[in-house]
Amino acid sequence: DTGVSQDPRHKITKRGQNVTFRCDPISEHNRLYWYRQTLGQGPEFLTYFQNEAQLEKSRLLSDRFSAERPKGSFSTLEIQRTEQGDSAMYLCASRKGGETQYFGPGTRLLVL
Amino acid sequence: AQKVTQAQTEISVVEKEDVTLDCVYETRDTTYYLFWYKQPPSGELVFLIRRNSFDEQNEISGRYSWNFQKSTSSFNFTITASQVVDSAVYFCALSPPSYDKVIFGPGTSLSVIP
Numbered sequence: 001d002t003g004v005s006q007d008p009r010h011k012i013t014k015r016g017q018n019v020t021f022r023c024d025p026i027s028e029h030n031r032l033y034w035y036r037q038t039l040g041q042g043p044e045f046l047t048y049f050q051n052e053a054q055l056e057k058s059r060l061l062s063d064r065f066s067a068e069r070p071k072g073s074f075s076t077l078e079i080q081r082t083e084q085g086d087s088a089m090y091l092c093a094s095r096k097g098g099e100t101q102y103f104g105p106g107t108r109l110l111v112l
Numbered sequence: 113a114q115k116v117t118q119a120q121t122e123i124s125v126v127e128k129e130d131v132t133l134d135c136v137y138e139t140r141d142t143t144y145y146l147f148w149y150k151q152p153p154s155g156e157l158v159f160l161i162r163r164n165s166f167d168e169q170n171e172i173s174g175r176y177s178w179n180f181q182k183s184t185s186s187f188n189f190t191i192t193a194s195q196v197v198d199s200a201v202y203f204c205a206l207s208p209p210s211y212d213k214v215i216f217g218p219g220t221s222l223s224v225i226p
Contacts, residue, residue, distance in 0.1 A: 033212075040218070042217050045214065048213075056212070056213070091157065103157035105156045106155050
């Protein structure tokens, strides 16, 4: 059983550019989560999906952020018009049933 | 509001010493779950333990043990005979029964010196 995978692992972009990250959950995990982790802090919840439905979004998820899970499998997180404050680690997690969330390795974003 | 506090920002111990990481939480839920995760330098969060609010029994797993005290809203984590491989950031976390919105503490960075 492979774990949660995320792509890319690192991304450097210039301010104002758009970026998109991908998350592939563990097979058969119907719930998928996105978190953001800044340096020296714990992960903060951004949004989650049950299958293809986005069920909750944090106030942290401004209108420049959009997440999708079109077929209930992989998910994408897009940030438009990136700002330096968007620099962080973006973590994806998945789970099924009553199990705990299992996390991927994260995508580290640096906005110059 | 839900909140997790880890007052210890950084801890350094010498290998083979025991170390306890403190965690205090706040929640209005009567049912909730508590977690500990480990984040080594590679960055991936590794799940260590989950605890149901109704189960206050302490748990031991090898060199790891957890002390859950509902009366003081604490869920402390002890590593016995620490090893260099234990060096990492450790996060305590809290979630409602649905597991859908995990609230993490700020983390404690543990350095085990050989």
